[in-house]
Amino acid sequence: MTVNKFIRKLLKFKGLLVTDFQFKFRDKELNLWVKHHKNGCLCPQCKRRGRIVRTMDNYRVWRDLPICGWSVLFWYHPREIFCPTHGRIQEDFPWADAYARVTYRFEYVMLVYCQLMTQKAAAKILHIPKSTLSDQLHRSIKRIRYGHKVRGLKTIGIDEISYCKGHKYATIVYDLDRSCVVWVGQGKGRETIDLFFNEFLSDYQKGKIKWATCDMSRAYIGAIEDHCPNATLVLDRFHIVKDLNKAVDEVRKEQWRLASVDERKALKGLRWLLYRHSSNRSKKDTRTLNSLRKGNRRIHRAWVLKDEFEQFWDYKAPWAAERFLKRWITTALKSRLEPFGEFVKILRKHMRRILTFIGSRLTNAIAEGLNRIIRIVKNRASGFRSLPAFTDIIFLTVGDLDIPAQIPLKFRTL
Numbered sequence: 001m002t003v004n005k006f007i008r009k010l011l012k013f014k015g016l017l018v019t020d021f022q023f024k025f026r027d028k029e030l031n032l033w034v035k036h037h038k039n040g041c042l043c044p045q046c047k048r049r050g051r052i053v054r055t056m057d058n059y060r061v062w063r064d065l066p067i068c069g070w071s072v073l074f075w076y077h078p079r080e081i082f083c084p085t086h087g088r089i090q091e092d093f094p095w096a097d098a099y100a101r102v103t104y105r106f107e108y109v110m111l112v113y114c115q116l117m118t119q120k121a122a123a124k125i126l127h128i129p130k131s132t133l134s135d136q137l138h139r140s141i142k143r144i145r146y147g148h149k150v151r152g153l154k155t156i157g158i159d160e161i162s163y164c165k166g167h168k169y170a171t172i173v174y175d176l177d178r179s180c181v182v183w184v185g186q187g188k189g190r191e192t193i194d195l196f197f198n199e200f201l202s203d204y205q206k207g208k209i210k211w212a213t214c215d216m217s218r219a220y221i222g223a224i225e226d227h228c229p230n231a232t233l234v235l236d237r238f239h240i241v242k243d244l245n246k247a248v249d250e251v252r253k254e255q256w257r258l259a260s261v262d263e264r265k266a267l268k269g270l271r272w273l274l275y276r277h278s279s280n281r282s283k284k285d286t287r288t289l290n291s292l293r294k295g296n297r298r299i300h301r302a303w304v305l306k307d308e309f310e311q312f313w314d315y316k317a318p319w320a321a322e323r324f325l326k327r328w329i330t331t332a333l334k335s336r337l338e339p340f341g342e343f344v345k346i347l348r349k350h351m352r353r354i355l356t357f358i359g360s361r362l363t364n365a366i367a368e369g370l371n372r373i374i375r376i377v378k379n380r381a382s383g384f385r386s387l388p389a390f391t392d393i394i395f396l397t398v399g400d401l402d403i404p405a406q407i408p409l410k411f412r413t414l
């Protein structure tokens with residue numbers, strides 16, 4: 001085996017010949033000059049062989065995967081060919097996309113690494129500056145997602161997420177049947193979500209949406225009801241429970257403010273106990289909470305109300321659930337706890353949209369799960385300054401298109 005053949009085998013260069021190489025010690029770079037082993041080049045569009053018209057004067061350079069600490073760059077004279085169908089055109093590069101500056105296998109490894117670790121860590125392993133990596137990542141994801149359309153949407157979830165310090169928000173649309181993100185947009189207002197419905201879905205697709213879930217945001221509810229004529233809106237269970245917990249916590253805070261030093265001792269450590277679902281409570285917790293009946297009537301009443309509300313989610317018949325809800329509201333109002341007044345207002349306003357839960361059992365749990373993954377990724381990167389960078393990572397980790405799987409199979413080296 002000649003050295004040239006060995007290098008070709010090692011680097012898996014098919015049909016390429018290494019004509020020269022050079023080690024740049026200062027930059028830890030290995031430069032390889034390559035040329036075609038055989039004559040004849042393919043058209044990038046129809047993959048048919050074309051006649052070579054001319055060879056470009058300048059070399060083009062591609063970055064390949066690093067080997068043993070050396071960054072590998074390879075240099076090649078691209079050629080222009082004449083295709084009977086497509087005319088004069090630059091030849092097809094089997095190892096990289098037409099305009100890419102890196103090879104397919106570099107792209108694949110980069111995409112997989114960025115799913116697993118921070119861009120900073122990936123950049124270090126791949127021997128490139130972080131700015132170059134995020135730029136390259138953006139180009140790759142943009143190219144792979146180009147022309148990708150939202151398809152087969154039946155159950156959607158809409159939620160918001162903050163992505164930057166200073167309260168910048170993005171709206172995320174989830175496909176709850178396939179647990180993935182289909183769209184990310186800047187802002188959390190009506191105009192943001194309108195953009196999704198107007199530009200990314202056809203009227204036919206909007207009509208196909210059967211179920212939708214979101215929080216109590218007026219913008220999202222309005223948009224779903226206006227754009228999706230056949231969709232049943234289910235208000236998200238977790239957001240309702242969150243509001244209820246908030247009401248309980250406000251009662252607790254109010255009592256804490258009014259309590260004397262001695263009384264405060266009894267109220268310590270209640271916050272998380274009050275939040276806890278009855279199924280995760282130990283006997284000791286229940287005893288502590290029951291002792292409040294004597295210690296602090298108002299907190300006790302708030303807790304009992306919250307505990308009773310848990311039953312609502314177990315109802316199977318909508319009429320029974322409605323009856324329960326109405327009774328619960330009466331009891332809550334009788335308790336004269338002001339924070340519950342606010343919660344009852346929400347319940348009354350959205351009664352119809354909350355009751356749809358009983359028939360559908362639909363929650364945003366999948367969306368919340370995805371949202372958690374997104375938050376982990378966000379925190380791992382210590383936040384994102386711009387939305388495009390954040391969107392890239394969302395699509396890469398929980399998007400509707402498996403991005404690394406779009407790289408041709410033979411280049412998936414990991």
Ligand SMILES: [Zn+2]
Nearest residue numbers: 043046083086
């Ligand atoms: Zn062609």
